[in-house]
Amino acid sequence: MELVTGATGYVGGRLLERLLREGRPVRAMARDPAAVQADVEVVRGDVVSGEGLDAALDGTASAYYLVHSMEAPAAGPNGGASFGARDRRAARNFAAAASRAGVERVVYLGGMAPAPGTTLSPHLRSRLEVERILLDASPKSIALRASIVIGARSDSFRILVRLVERLRLLPFPAWRRHRTQPIDERDAIEYLARAPLVPEAAGRSLDIAGPDVLSYGDMIRRIADLMGVGRAPLGLRLSQTPAASAVVSAVAGYPLELVRPLMQSLETDLLPRDDDAKRLFRIRPRSFDRAVEWALREWERAEPLAAR
Ligand SMILES: NC(=O)c1ccc[n+]([C@@H]2O[C@H](COP(=O)([O-])OP(=O)(O)OC[C@H]3O[C@@H](n4cnc5c(N)ncnc54)[C@H](OP(=O)(O)O)[C@@H]3O)[C@@H](O)[C@H]2O)c1
Numbered sequence: 421m422e423l424v425t426g427a428t429g430y431v432g433g434r435l436l437e438r439l440l441r442e443g444r445p446v447r448a449m450a451r452d453p454a455a456v457q458a459d460v461e462v463v464r465g466d467v468v469s470g471e472g473l474d475a476a477l478d479g480t481a482s483a484y485y486l487v488h489s490m491e492a493p494a495a496g497p498n499g500g501a502s503f504g505a506r507d508r509r510a511a512r513n514f515a516a517a518a519s520r521a522g523v524e525r526v527v528y529l530g531g532m533a534p535a536p537g538t539t540l541s542p543h544l545r546s547r548l549e550v551e552r553i554l555l556d557a558s559p560k561s562i563a564l565r566a567s568i569v570i571g572a573r574s575d576s577f578r579i580l581v582r583l584v585e586r587l588r589l590l591p592f593p594a595w596r597r598h599r600t601q602p603i604d605e606r607d608a609i610e611y612l613a614r615a616p617l618v619p620e621a622a623g624r625s626l627d628i629a630g631p632d633v634l635s636y637g638d639m640i641r642r643i644a645d646l647m648g649v650g651r652a653p654l655g656l657r658l659s660q661t662p663a664a665s666a667v668v669s670a671v672a673g674y675p676l677e678l679v680r681p682l683m684q685s686l687e688t689d690l691l692p693r694d695d696d697a698k699r700l701f702r703i704r705p706r707s708f709d710r711a712v713e714w715a716l717r718e719w720e721r722a723e724p725l726a727a728r
Pocket of ligand 1: 426427428451455465466467468469485486488489529530532566567568569570574575576577
């Protein structure tokens, strides 16, 4: 049996569909079981409070940890804590419950880290801290690190598309020149689905990435191009992340609690350490353009894109 946490979220939801399609025995965990859109056993569980974790993990060999706390702080115990404190507590609760239940491995998707010696954003520091807690608790666990996942339901991709759609000049500060290697959702899900089946991945932290090295400016230009929008973006000269985050949050229609940590993480290059994951998993990742075209097509099947 495999457990998928974050089953109401983007990555967890997609992975759940994939594992069910493969016929793998799966259980989902969610704070609100009614919100899980799949025909699957769901256990109510909350990683921050720890409620429901023992029941959710009972009898599972692998548990996918696909949760983050970048949301407006809720009322109640720990509700007022920063996302870093909530995520630390959540990972410790989950790691302890997984050890109690004898789970063989936790599979985690976190964020790609900048080169050693570079200052970490609070978001990336927190993602790495979660990775460490989970790997330390179960030695066969696997941590995958990705930068932007390109998919119709991925918040980080949707924010970029909304900006292209709604603005003539895009508020990206000087670090729009920083580079990363976004990954196609189909490849990210493939890595996650195969992770428990690749013995060489046990105990490792592996970077997963697409083949194209792009600056954030290049990404915006490629997305605008593929959307058929003839605008020259990136002209607004906001040099500070807080100001840019506020504009992006208002224009894209996403909460500042999500946008600010994501934008702070763009202040350095985020490039893979090596291609070990590609080699071990024998995956040939799709190009950025293929990923964007596919994501936009899926998006338009659900709702029109004004700029197209
Ligand atoms: N999307 C990307 O581009 C991307 C890139 C790199 C890495 N990742 C990583 O992938 C993982 C999943 O991200 P995502 O994009 O799928 O995020 P998402 O769509 O925002 O989903 C987050 C999930 O976490 C759940 N959650 C939040 N707090 C919880 C709690 N206290 N107890 C139980 N569940 C809780 C949410 O459930 P509710 O429905 O109850 O809120 C939701 O299902 C994260 O670790 C993220 O760092 C994502």
